[in-house]
Amino acid sequence: MSAPDLSRAVAVLRGMAYEHRLHILILLREHGELTPAALTDEINADPTAVAHHLRFLLDARLIRRERRGRNVFYALRGEATRRLLAEVLHYAGS
DSSP: OOHHHHHHHHHHHHHHSSHHHHHHHHHHHHHSEEOHHHHHHHHTOOHHHHHHHHHHHHHTTSEEEEEETTEEEEEEOOHHHHHHHHHHHHHHHO
């Protein structure tokens, strides 16, 4: 495995390694897509903290952002992210 691949893997794992970020990923898996305001309400966190976590998850390429008019929606990046999240949660539950 090359150094860039290892760095990418570390970024993905770091993205999931914080409780609020993992909770955001779970919520996006359950709801499909949510706004930052909806995520703030769901995880009961400061909007600034949620924005920071969303930026981290975007940088790790675990989520995607889509602007529609004045609204911004976040969703899981794709099926690979959904499978990774399912495996992590399965592993944690065993």
